[in-house]
Amino acid sequence: MDAPRLRFAPSPSGFLHIGGARTALFCWLLARRHGGTFILRVEDTDAARTTDESIAAIVEGMEWLGLDWDEGPRVGGPHAPYFQSGRKEIYGKYIDQLVAEGKVYRCYCTPEQLQAKREKAMAEGRPPIYDGEWRDRDPSEWPPGEPYVLRLRAPTDGETVVDDLVKGRVVFPNKELGDQVVVRSNGDPLYNFVVVIDDMLMGMTHVVRGDDHLSNTPKQIQLYDALGVTPPVFAHVPMILGADKKRLSKRHGATSVTQYRDEGFLADAMVNYLARLGWSHGDQEIFSRDELIAAFDLGSVGKSPGVWDPDKLLWVNAQHIAGLDTDTLADLVAPMIAAAGFPPQPVDALFKTRLDTLRGRARKLDEFVTAGAFYWQDNASVDYAQNPKAVKKFLKPTTAVYLEAAIEELEGLDAWTEQSLEDAITPLLERFEVKMGKLAQPIRVSVTGTNVSPGLFETLFALGRDKTIPRIRRGIGLCHESPPQGA
Numbered sequence: 001m002d003a004p005r006l007r008f009a010p011s012p013s014g015f016l017h018i019g020g021a022r023t024a025l026f027c028w029l030l031a032r033r034h035g036g037t038f039i040l041r042v043e044d045t046d047a048a049r050t051t052d053e054s055i056a057a058i059v060e061g062m063e064w065l066g067l068d069w070d071e072g073p074r075v076g077g078p079h080a081p082y083f084q085s086g087r088k089e090i091y092g093k094y095i096d097q098l099v100a101e102g103k104v105y106r107c108y109c110t111p112e113q114l115q116a117k118r119e120k121a122m123a124e125g126r127p128p129i130y131d132g133e134w135r136d137r138d139p140s141e142w143p144p145g146e147p148y149v150l151r152l153r154a155p156t157d158g159e160t161v162v163d164d165l166v167k168g169r170v171v172f173p174n175k176e177l178g179d180q181v182v183v184r185s186n187g188d189p190l191y192n193f194v195v196v197i198d199d200m201l202m203g204m205t206h207v208v209r210g211d212d213h214l215s216n217t218p219k220q221i222q223l224y225d226a227l228g229v230t231p232p233v234f235a236h237v238p239m240i241l242g243a244d245k246k247r248l249s250k251r252h253g254a255t256s257v258t259q260y261r262d263e264g265f266l267a268d269a270m271v272n273y274l275a276r277l278g279w280s281h282g283d284q285e286i287f288s289r290d291e292l293i294a295a296f297d298l299g300s301v302g303k304s305p306g307v308w309d310p311d312k313l314l315w316v317n318a319q320h321i322a323g324l325d326t327d328t329l330a331d332l333v334a335p336m337i338a339a340a341g342f343p344p345q346p347v348d349a350l351f352k353t354r355l356d357t358l359r360g361r362a363r364k365l366d367e368f369v370t371a372g373a374f375y376w377q378d379n380a381s382v383d384y385a386q387n388p389k390a391v392k393k394f395l396k397p398t399t400a401v402y403l404e405a406a407i408e409e410l411e412g413l414d415a416w417t418e419q420s421l422e423d424a425i426t427p428l429l430e431r432f433e434v435k436m437g438k439l440a441q442p443i444r445v446s447v448t449g450t451n452v453s454p455g456l457f458e459t460l461f462a463l464g465r466d467k468t469i470p471r472i473r474r475g476i477g478l479c480h481e482s483p484p485q486g487a
């Protein structure tokens with residue numbers, strides 16, 4: 001592929017949809033892999049659906065995923081997208097050209113007449129396409145002042161072939177396509193026409209899009225032919241379905257890309273997951289962005305739809321979290337901790353150590369906030385009411401003795417390291433003739449309020465002396481109180 005030019009051309013719908021994001025990603029990967037150009041073109045000709053917010057949502061989604069585009073108006077900063085709404089005059093020029101060359105003709109049929117034609121064709125078992133009534137009329141027959149549309153004078157026999165990089169050769173008999181409308185009676189060009197003009201003028205070499213557009217493609221190819229231009233190469237990517245094999249929708253979970261960001265997914269994980277949805281590369285599941293750029297090709301995009309699998313997405317996210325450098329992780333999680341209402345945390349070595357203790361189990365970023373709540377709370381706000389059963393089971397008069405012994409050992413420590421903590425606590429097992437769990441759980445519940453946390457010594461080390469010793473004291477107090485309600 002020689003320096004391809006590709007575009008993502010979303011119609012603003014309020015957010016960047018998962019399916020659109022995957023199409024954008026495929027285009028971006030091809031452009032990046034082959035030293036090409038990637039363009040973002042917002043198809044905003046439907047003014048009613050286009051708001052500043054819906055455009056901003058697309059840009060936000062693209063920026064979050066890191067799918068940068070290379071062209072577009074620019075004042076300082078990054079490129080703005082192209083907007084179809086600003087290109088009306090350009091479309092007008094090409095309409096004039098087609099009119100002058102006789103490639104389009106006026107059709108004065110009323111909507112009622114067209115409806116009658118469709119019904120008749122269907123009743124006779126013919127495809128419900130326009131019958132060419134006005135195709136060969138002389139201008140002297142044009143009814144003055146009546147509204148008309150412009151139709152393409154399309155070939156009536158033969159076939160239009162889409163040589164698709166994903167679907168293979170798809171053949172459309174021309175007699176089933178009919179003479180498409182190019183310009184409405186109010187002068188507005190139709191969707192297929194503006195897409196063709198834009199793709200032509202923007203020099204697109206490849207059009208990669210969802211296969212819901214496959215039926216538009218022969219019409220677009222006929223327009224390229226009328227304009228005397230070689231069409232781009234097409235690749236129609238299968239849809240994404242939910243587990244029930246229905247088209248992905250809100251019923252299957254979030255369909256907006258940025259909602260996944262808000263739920264604690266990493267952009268790299270989302271990119272990895274989306275790329276693998278419908279494309280494969282041997283058995284490899286986990287890819288860095290650079291690996292994807294090096295490996296992605298349309299030849300390995302499957303013909304069948306991708307099935308959205310939330311569990312796999314979580315797994316992919318966990319793998320990326322596991323591999324993330326701690327500084328980046330800290331920058332992502334610190335604002336989430338603040339947003340959840342915990343006291344501000346200095347992003348220092350201790351903070352990063354705490355994150356590292358939580359990393360092994362975290363599938364989403366928000367789990368660093370929730371599973372690590374005991375790290376972020378000050379001592380007074382540790383919530384012993386969250387797990388009354390654990391408090392009742394592990395903080396009782398008979399376990400106070402373990403906590404008292406632990407405090408004595410820990411208070412005497414000069415160095416607070418994982419090793420020194422282990423060396424201090426382990427001899428107590430022999431002294432009390434108990435297994436680790438018996439001793440560890442009362443300590444764990446005292447310092448975290450729950451019976452689940454990372455390994456005891458790494459937890460105590462990362463919690464620090466000032467949050468460990470007062471909390472174990474608090475635990476001793478609880479051992480002597482009556483059990484909390486709900487236990």
Ligand code: GLU
Nearest residue numbers: 009010011043195209213
């Ligand atoms: N605007 C169309 C859509 O959002 C895409 C058109 C195209 O890629 O050719 O579905």
